[in-house]
Amino acid sequence: MSEPSSGWLEGREHCLPVRIYYEDTDFTGMVYHANYLRYFERGRSDFFRVVGISHSALLALPEPTAFTIVRIELDYKRAARVDDALVVRTTYDDVKGPRLLVSQRITRGDELIAAAQVQAVCIDMKGRAIRPPRDMVDLLRPYFATP
Numbered sequence: 674m675s676e677p678s679s680g681w682l683e684g685r686e687h688c689l690p691v692r693i694y695y696e697d698t699d700f701t702g703m704v705y706h707a708n709y710l711r712y713f714e715r716g717r718s719d720f721f722r723v724v725g726i727s728h729s730a731l732l733a734l735p736e737p738t739a740f741t742i743v744r745i746e747l748d749y750k751r752a753a754r755v756d757d758a759l760v761v762r763t764t765y766d767d768v769k770g771p772r773l774l775v776s777q778r779i780t781r782g783d784e785l786i787a788a789a790q791v792q793a794v795c796i797d798m799k800g801r802a803i804r805p806p807r808d809m810v811d812l813l814r815p816y817f818a819t820p
């Protein structure tokens with residue numbers, strides 16, 4: 674049995690294919706707006722996976738680490754519909770203190786469907802903001818806008 678695809682890298686951008694199913698849509702047949710947040714989350718998580726960062730390994734550190742989204746700016750450009758083949762495109766742009774700055778797009782072919790600017794904060798298990806682990810930042814650094 675093969676593992677599900679975690680996508681691929683094109684330069685500094687991670688690409689994750691997403692197929693739209695009936696369950697993703699609302700009564701109009703278009704993708705329900707909140708589902709785009711799920712697709713963006715999958716893109717951010719699978720980017721980590723492709724470059725060798727494991728969420729479970731971060732939780733197993735002597736000082737367990739996780740992430741929380743503190744800001745997301747989302748622009749809907751076009752509707753996606755059942756059976757559409759989309760690509761979630763993710764770049765990790767920079768780390769500033771505890772914050773990870775992320776740019777994301779969802780495309781259908783050359784069409785922009787949605788775009789997001791995301792700020793995630795690295796936290797400890799008490800929910801306090803902390804700097805991300807150095808090893809994690811080192812794995813992301815080659816993909817930052819300015820390495």
